[in-house]
Amino acid sequence: MLDKVAQRGEGRQRRAPLQAKTVIQRYHEGQWTVIEDSVANEFVLTIEVDRQEFATVVCTPDCLEDFVIGFLASEGVIRQASDVDNLEVSLYRGMAWVHLKEKFQMRPEVYRKRYITSCCGKSRQSFYFFNDAQTAHKIEDSTRLSAGDILNVMAKMDEESFLFKQTGGVHMAFLEIPGQCFIARSDIGRHNALDKVFGYLLRCGLSTIGARMAFSGRISSEVLLKVSKMGVGVVISHSAPTQLALDLARDLNITVIGFVRNSSFNVYTHDWRVQMS
Template sequence: MDLIRQSEVIRWKDGEYETIKEFSVNDEYTYLFIDYLPPRKFSTYPVDLEDFAIGYCLGEGLIKDYSDIESIRVDGTNILVTTTLSHDPEEDLEQEGIVQQKKGNCEHACVCRLLEYQGVNSDNAGGIRSDLETIEPIQSDLTVDATQIIKDIKHLTDEAKIWQKTAGVHVAQLKYEDKVIIREDVSRHVAVDKVIGAASKEGFDFSRCYISYSGRMPADMLIKVIRVGIPIIISNAAPAASGIDVANAGNITMVGFVRDNRFTVFTAPERINLKK
């Protein structure tokens, strides 16, 4: 699959124009099948899809850790995940308050009913599992130096190879001690899912990890990060008010507007060494 496309375009600047070659990223629909649940549909940059699937399951509370994954098979842009928990469609019906079909009824009809209801769309943006009642406040004592935050965002930019070439993706970076994982995707959610999934496979202690990424910080993003137990999230962009509320509820440190030599700490500032 050719993931980078080159097009002939016209660039205008200061009253002059010229024909140039421009690169763009190919985004593809990816379908995620988890146990007996209906598929979720995502627009992705279709690499590191196994990492994405694991991170998605963790962030949505479908598994507790990597050991709950029984198998993963990537077939093109379809991802088939089997967990030890054997999720079924009735869980989604219960989450949404839809009247359940009785056990004796056809399971296929039940699945079709859900597909019609959900439109097979991704549920990690304000999704059905994004419920504050399921989140425990984070107790990690991890700290990060202020100067390190500036270095992390610079490293994020320097290593974002697809972004450098196309400016068409988000990039996420997860740090654990001296280890760094970087992933890119057209979706900021999927980029974060990918680094979470990759870190889970490596057995990283999430309470000692933190994430830097390019993108806004609304409630749904904060919920998935808190749910896996990561105590610090850093972005060059802005938070939403909903994100600040969730960060406070989950006791996560939220740092935004990391630009040039400055940043803003919105919540739980005790994890940032401001004098360093």
């Protein structure tokens, strides 16, 4: 798969800037000054799958191959990177062309409609996309982590948040696989940042046993489902979870940890993974 991913050569257009400079008026402690500020760039990308327009998304224009692979996996179009026969990205045209090994047929009832269904055989009913119910799965990972581990992974994410420090306008997703590697991805869309991580995992064939996901935004139901599709049992955030996300986390056996700030945090679900002594 890695040798079948390409960018179409377009000279100077091959690398899109992640940020731009703009002149602003700044007010601080009673004084006005004119300064140059950095702002995050938005990039519109249309994804075609087997010559059918599948989606148009607004994203940060880096790691786009990872993003397309992760996005299609999240949507249930593919299960693994090897399902893709060829992928080309054009920054100049704002297009990603995907060709699958098995012909893709767009089915709106699968990719666009919400269904009320039970997930993972549980009695609780929640709103899912049909493809979410097919691809989200219960996490069997029995990893344990300490309070220090939780604080350290968030500190590492903050250290890697280079674009956020420059612009303040992006989200971060940071996956640590102890003893192997970490993956840090940023994007103006919080879901996009997760898809970039997912795509990298699939393209490199990495196992997520023992992994923990750090995230800059709130933990919504959609975020929780993306984490489950990656096979990650722990999600940690600076922000808060939603109730539906917690309902899903209980069903899917995912530990949710929120409000990680300074030296404190809250454990919302499956606290057995956190060492408390």
